[in-house]
Amino acid sequence: MEKHKNFPASEGEDIYTLKAQDLVSKMTLAEKVDLMGGKAARSKIHGALKGTLRTHYNEHPYQAGGCARLGVPEMKFCDGPRGVVCGVGKATCFPAPVMRAAAFDRELEEQIGEAIAEEAIASGANFFGGVCINVPYHPGWGRSQETYGEDTFLIGSLGSALAEGMEKRGVIACAKHFAFNSMENLRFDVNVTCSKKTEREIFLRQFQKVSRVCGAIMTAYNKYRGEYCGQNGYLISKVLFGEWGFDGFTISDFTWGIRDTIAAANAGMDVEMADTRLFGQRLIEAVRSGNVPEDVIDLAAVRIASTLLLHEAILEGKISGATGTPGAGRISRAAENSGSARSFGAGKTPAASGILRQPSRYLASPPHRALAKTCAQEGITLLKNDHGFLPLDRKSIRRLAVIGRLADQDNTGDHGSARVYPPYVTSILDGLHSHCSAKTEIVYYRGHNAAHARRLAWSADAVIVVAGYDYRDEGEAISKDEHSTTTGTFAGGDRTGKLRLKEEEEEMILAACQGNPNTTVVLIAGSTVIPGNWLCEAGALLYYYYGGMEGGNALADIIFGDVCPSGHLPFVIPESEEDLPKLDFSEKEVVYGYYHGYRKLFHEGKKALFPFGFGLSYTEFCIEGLKTEFTEDKGSMRLSDAACIVNGPGVKPLEKEGNLEIRLLLKNTGSREGAAVLQIYVQSPEGGDVPTLRAYERVFLQEGGSREITIHIAGEDLSMFSEKEDRFLLLPGEYRIYAGFHAPDPGENYHFVQI
Structure with a gap:
């Protein structure tokens, strides 16, 4: 079996990829294709959603794939994102993600990810399909409540925190809906187009960030540039697997997530969910007729099996969970990590067997x-x-x-x-x-x-x-x-x-x-x-x-x-x-x-009734002594000489790059304790750019208290997509910095820094 470019031996393959490749080489075509299909009944899924059955939607995990003969576990799907959908009267219902976004608390969101993962395990699942990171282009979108507000940076930051918390517990975190899913009533039919700059900066950037720490990506129902997202080779093969080097697997949205067997498989769709209609026997026939190369099936099978085997090892306590280091492969990172990061609650991360023995200790604990x-x-x-x-x-x-x-x-x-x-x-x-x-x-x-x-x-x-x-x-x-x-x-x-x-x-x-x-x-x-x-x-x-x-x-x-x-x-x-x-x-x-x-x-020079990031308190806060400095790491490209290539097609991100450092003093000048949400907005020298959220920090201060705050913004987060160069560039020039407690209005005063 030819090795997938996402698992090159020259970059160090982890044991789970190697094991998956070995197992897949021993599978029959039918067994490999079986990994790629859901096992639920469509009538039961839709009947449950309509309330015509005694059981509700996803009351029990939806199963997919697996190969018992060779020891590859099944995928056991649990939906979200407000918590674990499985079970009746058992799971914690957390606030909707839009409310969690209002907290501007990345650490809290990671803790929620850990808690949901524990409850997913207690419900018999190993997969959570509830990391929703779509950008609502218009607030009338019916599912705006499921994502983290309107800002791409905030969505990516909190979505990656949720995924990291889940992955540490050994549950596969699945980001959705890839991509451009911002209309609900016509989600099955609408065709979305936009400029390449809009595509990369606004609607895909958060997916790139979260793809570094999650184990799966669910595609969207809608079309992008004339092709359904579930069988869109540009989005899946070129961008997700090719440019970003995603090392998890893809799943379709349920029932109508793909429309054509050959197109979906060749585009890079790995698992048809939650029932199998177009894969299964139809996919076997497509391979035998030569319309889908068997190598395509092999690559999908390796992606699926390696991810399931890795997470099974974490669930069984054989290795610790991933902590989320941008730029590093999720599978290699998890396999090599000898200790997990800060965890929710106290004590050692419980193995799945321990949770399953006493699920009531974890469900709505x-x-x-x-x-x-x-x-x-x-x-x-x-x-x-x-x-x-x-x-x-x-x-x-x-x-x-x-x-x-x-x-x-x-x-x-x-x-x-x-x-x-x-x-x-x-x-x-x-x-x-x-x-x-x-x-x-x-x-x-x-x-x-x-x-x-x-x-x-x-x-x-x-x-x-x-x-x-x-x-x-x-x-x-x-x-x-x-x-x-x-x-x-x-x-x-x-x-x-x-x-x-x-x-x-x-x-x-x-x-x-x-x-x-x-x-x-x-x-x-x-x-x-x-x-x-x-x-x-x-x-x-x-x-x-x-x-x-x-x-x-x-x-x-x-x-x-x-x-x-x-x-x-x-x-x-x-x-x-x-x-x-x-x-x-x-x-x-x-x-x-x-x-x-x-x-x-x-x-457009318009003032908001209530700006993005706005919120009052029972106390008062102020910012003093704002200082900014851009530091170029030793060995990085000189930004004064040329624009810094951050990433792009066929271009590896710089191993060392500069970062913007912001220092200030935050004071509580009111009459009681409280938490401030410090927000940093940056406007690049590119014509047409506007101040955009690039960093935030939630800070608790006692009455009369103060704290010196230092925030670092990586060059990658300051970069802009150039359609001419077809890649992200960190532009040289004067950047406008705004530090405050909500997005600036036109006419605000700024701090300037030269990059």
């Missing part, structure tokens, strides 16, 4: 539930707080009015493939009840009549109005007809109307605010909601996103001041939807532009 609560506390974002209205003094409130249909719902996000089934969910109303004084009367009204809401608000000492969305308004779109890809949906989908609340909710909020100025509005949504006229009337505004099973308790902690709010928006809220990209969700041919979100507003 107290440490995991506490982690979910911490994440919600860090993510809840305070956007308005007139005259220090919050936090509420629980001792002085005799009557608290809670208004809104969502206040007493178990609203953790959409009801598609990401739905988790936890043992309980603390609603917002539950959390308020458990945190209020025993002397406080809580009056709850679902809010059907605005006039009644006004009267109720007038009679209370304080008012909390909960408004926004649930699974019926946004999320994964589920076809009514299991045999169709285009029939309408019964729940979820894109927000194709305006990015505002329903008219009746707008009226309810305004009525409550007019009845009582001491009104806090809590917004539930997976992305941008543009407030109406009620914004100027409300005393406070909190963005709750989708808070997970402990969200209600976390929100009450914020409202009553037990925890200082520290969340920051992972997307921009503009003054008008007209400031966002024009995108018709009913079109089957779309073009994605280079600018979207906060970068588009800056490019």
Whole structure:
């Protein structure tokens, strides 16, 4: 069997690749092809999603591949990303990734990855298909809640942290949906095009980052440049395996992820999920007829087997998990690592056998539930707080009015493939009840009549109005007809109307605010909601996103001041939807532009209503003594002489390169402890570039405390894609640096550094 270029002996093959190559050489064609197919029944998958079966979607892991004769384990798929989808009333439901993005906490996300991995193992899985890292080109995308906001850098940073946490535990982390998946209702049909610069900088860059630490990549349903992503040779063979040197394996999205046996196999698709329709016997016939070379099957089989064997060794405790070193091969790194990095919880990483013996110790365990609560506390974002209205003094409130249909719902996000089934969910109303004084009367009204809401608000000492969305308004779109890809949906989908609340909710909020100025509005949504006229009337505004099973308790902690709010928006809220990209969700041919979100507003000189990265606190922070310096590592190319090639087709990244060092003093000048989210935005000398997030750090400071902060930004993260050179370049010239607590507005002052 010819060796795949991704496993060249000259670069040092690890034992799992060598073992996989040996095993594959002993397999029959049928056994190799069997590795490449899912074993689930389509009718059961779609029936479960529609609720027509007694079991829910992915209640048990979906199996694929495996070769018992030669000891290659099966892939056992568990979906996400809010937690483990398998099981009923067992798993921890973490906040949706968009809320985790609002925490701007990479360490926390890695801990969540470790916790989810433990629960996946306890559920019988070895594969987690929930690292969603798509860029929402427009916030109306129904599945915006599943990814980490709108910024490519933030998405890549947090997605790689989640994957690293899972890989350390021996669970295969799968990044999805590769690529350009930013429309839901027409995800099976839409064809996306964009410029090469937009492709590489905006929509693929985060996949490149996460591909260095994950074990699998799931392709998208949509087309890119006329070809379905699941059989797109440019994306899979040329970019993913060729340019990036990805050493895991690919899987298709379920059922309709590939459309043609020959095209998919030759493009580099490794596993058809979750049922086998176009691979299996059809793929065997394609090989025998000469339409698919058997070498293609061999390469896929080696990729699959080596990844499964490696992770089996980690699960069995034979080797420690990978820690994630950019540029190093994931398989070699894991095999060579003698010790794992910081791990969630205390003690040695448990082997899978230990977890399976006592799964109840890991499924929704107290440490995991506490982690979910911490994440919600860090993510809840305070956007308005007139005259220090919050936090509420629980001792002085005799009557608290809670208004809104969502206040007493178990609203953790959409009801598609990401739905988790936890043992309980603390609603917002539950959390308020458990945190209020025993002397406080809580009056709850679902809010059907605005006039009644006004009267109720007038009679209370304080008012909390909960408004926004649930699974019926946004999320994964589920076809009514299991045999169709285009029939309408019964729940979820894109927000194709305006990015505002329903008219009746707008009226309810305004009525409550007019009845009582001491009104806090809590917004539930997976992305941008543009407030109406009620914004100027409300005393406070909190963005709750989708808070997970402990969200209600976390929100009450914020409202009553037990925890200082520290969340920051992972997307921009503009003054008008007209400031966002024009995108018709009913079109089957779309073009994605280079600018979207906060970068588009800056490019057009428009000020946001609430900038990307914005979030208030109960304390105050300031930055002093900002200093910047670009240091060129010894042996690197002189940037003053020529642009520095970072990577590109056939070009190996520089082994040594410079980095931008930023030093400053961060102070807490307020009256209590709290966490600041320091954000660094950089604008390159390239014409048309805008300040873009390139680094961030979450810093906790006591009252009056300060800390000297040093941040390093690698040259790779400063590089821009040149369509003329067809590669990333670190351009020489003057760079504008902005350090603050949200994205800069046009006209802000900058620090300059010469590179």
